[in-house]
Amino acid sequence: MVEMVARPYEGAFEKYALANPDVLCLSADLTSSCEIDKFRDKHPEQFLSLGMAEQNMLSFAGGLGLAGYRPFIHTFGVFLYRRPYDQLMASIAYPRRKVRLMGFLPGITTPGGMTHQAIEDISVMRSIPNMTILETGDATEVESICEAADSIDGPVYCRVLRGNVPRLFDTPIEVGKMRELSMGDDILIVTSGITTEEALRARSALESAGVSVRHLHLNTIKPFDDQAMLDHIHSVKGGVITLENHVTEGGIGSLIAEIIADNGVGKKLVRLGLKDTYAHGGSRPYLMNYYGLDAIALVKGVEKLTGEQLGISEQDLATTRVEAVHSTVKAEGL
Structure with missing residues (x-):
């Protein structure tokens, strides 16, 4: 734990x-x-x-x-x-x-x-x-x-x-430097903030299903090292998935889309986040599941990207939870 x-x-x-x-x-x-x-x-x-x-x-x-x-x-x-x-x-x-x-x-x-x-x-x-x-x-x-x-x-x-x-990391923030959490060559997953924990939960299940995952965590959103990201995009055989605690317009999904478009890269991009909607009130795990910001949403995003059904369930992901179950913790107040 x-x-x-x-x-x-x-x-x-x-x-x-x-x-x-x-x-x-x-x-x-x-x-x-x-x-x-x-x-x-x-x-x-x-x-x-x-x-x-x-x-x-x-x-x-x-x-x-x-x-x-x-x-x-x-x-x-x-x-x-x-x-x-x-x-x-x-x-x-x-x-x-x-x-x-x-x-x-x-x-x-x-x-x-x-x-x-x-x-x-x-x-x-x-x-x-x-x-x-x-x-x-x-x-x-x-x-x-x-x-x-x-x-x-x-x-x-x-x-x-x-x-x-x-606590997921051992080293402090280095401004302008993304964290390389895994270096697979099938798909690239880019996350930031609380969605990184969800990607860590999903990653072992994805790899058990035969998907080699390259996972990057962003703590510097602007300014951004476009060339380093472009190198990672070129290093995977498939496409890119972004998962963010934000609307899909203008956040890291848009950031990656801009890099792909500006450099004429012919790879698919799946952007996961809030889809042109405001969120209602509720606990964090409930909202993350309802709006598709959690580990199972990421698995479905991989299935959309690859066109393959991976057979990964919510129960499979529960066994790889990084943190104590959020729903057992008192919801954050204001």
Whole structure:
């Protein structure tokens, strides 16, 4: 069983901020929900509460960046780009301020429904000039996200996992470098965030069924090493499947489609994710299954890509679960 780490961001941010006194912690009235409440209580000299006013907070953070500080903004991802989009563009992205946008509850990791689910954030942020996008997929990446984000000379948007997070990797995030998790030569599977755990669950079953899987995990969405990905695409005999906690338009599925199209590669692509829909409220495993973001959806995607029935069932995948069964864990609140 894989180690589960409780609130990995909490300790990681405190350690990083104390080692870098020009780092400031900003909150938008979701302090405990973003695991920075203990930091607020212990280190008030580095903490600022901007209240439930994200537009003002982003402009304020841009001013702090101009003054030489490195503000880390903490709120739910959806509140970092929908409501304050103009301030994000004018005060942070355009002047290339060193503002770190720590977005919690990416995609369907919350039962809060449409208002709290950041399902199109990657597509929005990818289109903004000067913006870097990082996404965490396990506890190790959460623990290293602060240092990774702060290494960028400009604004950074991060999709951050919270609560109990599985540890899947031994090494920290290396900005711009994808993780090569398996190097098969039949099909290429590209995942990010929470979908990587699902692909790990599916991979052994797929290989037992005779499918040689090349599996890549992305933690840097932008900027992106097109040539490295192109080499991987050329290295498989079949096509590519992307699985993401996001709509299929504008996310990593679109990223791979652009690389294939721009380079005239004649290989099939199956994009798995939210299909032109908002998600309703519910537990993470329920939503992942309902909207086709889990291991069995990936198996069906492989069958669609290859045109073969593999005979893999939900029960087969249950025996290869990486993490403790999500449904036995209390659903995340807001």
